[in-house]
Amino acid sequence: MASLSSLRRFLADPPDQAPAQEVCELCATPVPARHPHLVQVAERRMICACGPCGFLFDNPGAGGGGYRRVPDRYLSDPDFRLSDAQWDALQIPVGMAFFLRNSAQQKLIACYPSPAGATESELGLEAWTAGVGGGRLAAELEPDVEALLVRRDKAGSGGAQGRAAECLLVPIDACYRLVGLVRLHWRGFDGGAEAWREIDGFFEALRAEARPLAPAAPPEPEA
Numbered sequence: 001m002a003s004l005s006s007l008r009r010f011l012a013d014p015p016d017q018a019p020a021q022e023v024c025e026l027c028a029t030p031v032p033a034r035h036p037h038l039v040q041v042a043e044r045r046m047i048c049a050c051g052p053c054g055f056l057f058d059n060p061g062a063g064g065g066g067y068r069r070v071p072d073r074y075l076s077d078p079d080f081r082l083s084d085a086q087w088d089a090l091q092i093p094v095g096m097a098f099f100l101r102n103s104a105q106q107k108l109i110a111c112y113p114s115p116a117g118a119t120e121s122e123l124g125l126e127a128w129t130a131g132v133g134g135g136r137l138a139a140e141l142e143p144d145v146e147a148l149l150v151r152r153d154k155a156g157s158g159g160a161q162g163r164a165a166e167c168l169l170v171p172i173d174a175c176y177r178l179v180g181l182v183r184l185h186w187r188g189f190d191g192g193a194e195a196w197r198e199i200d201g202f203f204e205a206l207r208a209e210a211r212p213l214a215p216a217a218p219p220e221p222e223a
Helices: 004-010 051-056 084-089 125-130 136-140 172-185 193-209
Strands: 037-040 045-048 067-069 096-102 107-114 117-121 146-152 165-171
Touching: 037 051, 045 172, 084 125, 096 172, 107 172, 117 172, 136 165, 146 172, 165 172, 165 193, 172 193
Parallel strands: none
Antiparallel strands: 037 045, 037 067, 096 107, 096 146, 107 117, 146 165
């Protein structure tokens, strides 16, 4: 799980405080609100970077592979489906989670946002392959720097497939923005109306940013 210090940048400053000026954590140059992020692979720590420093790590092998730049692509899959049984097999207790490949530990990691921060959940390979990992977006996933963000319809849609689910491939920093948003706005057991308005708005913005994959080709007819 990302360290608490690496998550604080995604929490808004108190209303009576001016926003702190962020700086590049490699060269100390002040950076604007929108700036590149790097992942320190061994520690799974995300750091801010200026444009030139971020550019240096566009090549995944730069710096011996110790740092990787977080890309800015967003993808969606209109054909994504996830049954209740497939979700239950992941043993995630809430309706949102993100999944990433950790190259340092050579494993898949599932995290979900909570009022206490990002919580990791055990992820069995069979459950992953049969569900989220069996989709087309999983084949596109870049280790360490991208995640599959899955949300199930909290209201429920009924029917044979159970609750509707969507999956987006997003930069890992988008997932931690969601974590910060939940920490800021969640109230009580169910989050409250304000928290869900913020969450709904967050996902709407991601959908608007995401480029859909081309529809899957129909299966070849049997001879």
